[in-house]
Amino acid sequence: MGEKEEVLASLRKAVETWDINLARNAAEAALDINMDPCEAIEMGLGKGMDSISDRFYHGKIFLPQVLAASKAMEAGIGVFEPYLCDKSIHSKGVVIMGTVQGDIHEIGKHVVCAFLRGAGYTVFDLGKDVSPDEFIGAAREKGACLIGASALMTTTLVGQRRIVERLKEEKILDVKTIFGGACCTPKWVESIGGDAYCSCGAKVVAEVEILLSGR
Ligand code: B12
Structure with missing residues (x-):
């Protein structure tokens, strides 16, 4: 070997x-x-x-x-x-990350945060069991261009839908969404009106670059 x-x-x-x-x-x-x-x-x-x-x-x-x-x-x-960590001085953008309400799985989210930080994004990790309003509030406060939310259980996936709904209710149109986690699928993300799905940390940077290039 x-x-x-x-x-x-x-x-x-x-x-x-x-x-x-x-x-x-x-x-x-x-x-x-x-x-x-x-x-x-x-x-x-x-x-x-x-x-x-x-x-x-x-x-x-x-x-x-x-x-x-x-x-x-x-x-x-x-x-x-x-x-x-990218040594570049300028951040490529602010990303709000968290695991949805009722869900305490964090490992995958940590991997995703590590990759995004490495690519030069400023990532605020809100942790686990994060309510839709906490996501929205942090996005506003930090001037985020993207919200990423992880859901690992079928029972907590709905938290991702609530984030999209709350963004619409608050008329926040300039913040994109990306979702992932074991139970999350491209079909689900499409059905809730999310902007992107990503299956693993290794692909997240490429997905985010495509998503944000259309801003
Ligand atoms: C580790 C683990 C735990 C740990 C979590 C520790 C921690 N600090 O995170 C502990 C032991 C605490 C735990 C608890 C529970 N767990 Co658990 N757990 C797992 C397990 C074995 C692995 C998850 C994991 O970390 N994988 C490794 C990471 C690297 O992979 P990942 O999470 O999929 O993330 C990758 C991608 O999905 C993607 N991704 C993930 N999130 C995001 C977000 C974005 C924005 C993007 C772009 C991408 C992305 O990128 C990541 C990196 O490549 C899974 C089984 C599984 N196959 O997933 C069960 C699993 C998720 N758990 C499960 C359950 C039921 C529970 C409990 C309810 C158990 C219990 N009876 O108490 C509790 C949950 C309590 C709660 N309210 O949340 C079920 C869920 C079933 C379902 N369909 O709903 C699973 C699927 C196991 C099973 N087969 O039954 N669990």
Whole structure:
């Protein structure tokens, strides 16, 4: 196995075995060999989270282990975050991000925030369980061009629709929306009148650039 494959395997293993120290060390090893942080997140840490999801789905592990794995994933992302940051002085635009009301899943949103920050956007992460009005209020206050909202459960998807509705009610026409999360689909986003759907962190920057170029 080459050096790069070894580091990717360690990143994956760190999440699979919820080993926070290994996640940090492997992330540092990735930086030492000049691995692209985006690749390390998607192909290393992210693959580990895929297998955690799979084991959880099949009842082989339970919520505490999933939570521990997510902490390892976040520890790894934390090491990469400063290196994802674009050195450009001018922000490409302000983005408001959050997980919708009633939903506490945050890992995917953190990945998306990391990619957007890395590409030069100023991202305000409102956290989890965010109400539609909190999204709208923050967008107004910070002068955002885009709201991104994550929903991981079928029961909380409606939070994305409420954001689109509230923007219309408030006649805010210059703020675009992008939605994602395990239960979110392109069809759903189209049906609620959202501007874009995105299936993964690796694609988000390209999607956002297309979306905002039409402003
Ligand atoms: C980790 C996890 C948890 C962790 C969350 C920890 C944290 N800090 O986030 C914990 C243990 C707390 C948890 C709790 C619960 N969970 Co949970 N959880 C998961 C799990 C296993 C993985 C999610 C994850 O982090 N994936 C890794 C990330 C990187 O991927 P991702 O989230 O999909 O994000 C990527 C893309 O979707 C996209 N994306 C995501 N958001 C956004 C946003 C935008 C704007 C864009 C552009 C893109 C984008 O980009 C991301 C990066 O590539 C999923 C299973 C699954 N397959 O998704 C269940 C899952 C989401 N959970 C589920 C459930 C039911 C729950 C609980 C209700 C369980 C319970 N009985 O208590 C609670 C929720 C309580 C609540 N009110 O929210 C169900 C939802 C079922 C449904 N269809 O509604 C799932 C699908 C598991 C299942 N198969 O049953 N969970």
